Amino acid sequence: MLSQSEENYLKAIFSIELSNAKTVSTTLIAKNLSTKASSVTDMIKKLADKNLVNYEKYKGVKLTSEGKEIALNIVRSHRIWEVFLVDKLNYNWDEVHDLAEQLEHIKSTTLIDKLDKLLGFPKHDPHGDPIPDKNGKIEHHKDIMLSSISIGETCVILGIKDSSTEFLQFLDKHTLQINSKITILDKFDFDNSMTVQFTNGNPLILSEKVSSNIFVNKI
Amino acid sequence: MLSQSEENYLKAIFSIELSNAKTVSTTLIAKNLSTKASSVTDMIKKLADKNLVNYEKYKGVKLTSEGKEIALNIVRSHRIWEVFLVDKLNYNWDEVHDLAEQLEHIKSTTLIDKLDKLLGFPKHDPHGDPIPDKNGKIEHHKDIMLSSISIGETCVILGIKDSSTEFLQFLDKHTLQINSKITILDKFDFDNSMTVQFTNGNPLILSEKVSSNIFVNKI
């Protein structure tokens, strides 16, 4: 049975691997977990002993298939809990991260599948991130950002890259949600901002920082 | 913010206080938590420093009002989670204890009240134990045991004293549930067993061990 701390390390390594960093270094892991590189080194040795990561001194770290499976299960747990909190308990999408961060570590072989069923087998969490299935299969974003859409085109919001509370609240303020339909009215080379029109609203000016953090699908 | 361990100690002390033991000794706490008396002494000092218990060396321990409030909140959390697991996730009542034992420690100021609402503000957990309200008010069992009911009388199961998996499974096997109506057909002085009749079933012989672990209300 893994400790919460060990699980958090696996999750961090997993997310760094996904972000296409060349190597998963102790520094990157330390940054991700707000801890120190020396602490990371210690923990990595333990995970390597348990065959959850491959580790060679000074060369960074890589999840073994076993480690990846565990990481995917934690991600699945986290995202299913987030759906529960939003759909069943009426939390706002900007309030659920920290709670899910705790709930994801609850140990049970049946709980998550039962929750999954209760929720109707959701495919995405409230931020649009895909939920791995029982076997760890996970759909990958096509990585089209709103910032790359051309004037005149229309698209639909699939998800967001930066799930910080601040960004989520910004989106809320302007009633931008998953599945919102957006048409690009204009783009400005000056600051790479864009004017967009979305359902039942006034035109909105979005900065590059915003538009490059929103995943979309052209329609 | 209290650790899980600290919370478990408060819960254990609370439950011993309720069981009308004269004094809450380190040995009793150790037994309750499957740990050693010396570990209990250490922890009690910490809780006393935090003003959650009153402690005098060799004299046992007593929850302060602050400690009691926290203990009641944990009990509330535990029992509400149990209702959730049974009502929403279709767990059996003999499967939920260990999971609730984990879930009760999730830290949130809003979660339990939202769950409570989702569940329709239940008054009892799946074993018939009363759920404290937001203010820590808790209904107390009237402590009438099935074993004290006389021949010919009818009563209804309110709850059970011993919530061990074994006992719950025994009750399940014989379809004895909360709210089951029971009529006492006969009692035997020899071993204090009784024959009972309950809804849609054959007469059943219950040992004293069983009948003295079932809370009932006469009707």
Added chain:
DNA sequence: ATAAATTTTTAGTCTTGTCTAAATTTTTGA
């Protein structure tokens, strides 16, 4: 009432996960 038994506390150790500071290795750039 007092010796024996029991309970409780203390002292010292261990494990987990963290940290700082120092040492070592790798990378960078002149």
Added chain:
DNA sequence: TCAAAAATTTAGACAAGACTAAAAATTTAT
């Protein structure tokens, strides 16, 4: 290429929570 900078690891320390063994206090029983 090789010295400086950056990254990584090692060594030693600490806090939390637990344990064992021994000491001290309390309770029990003669």
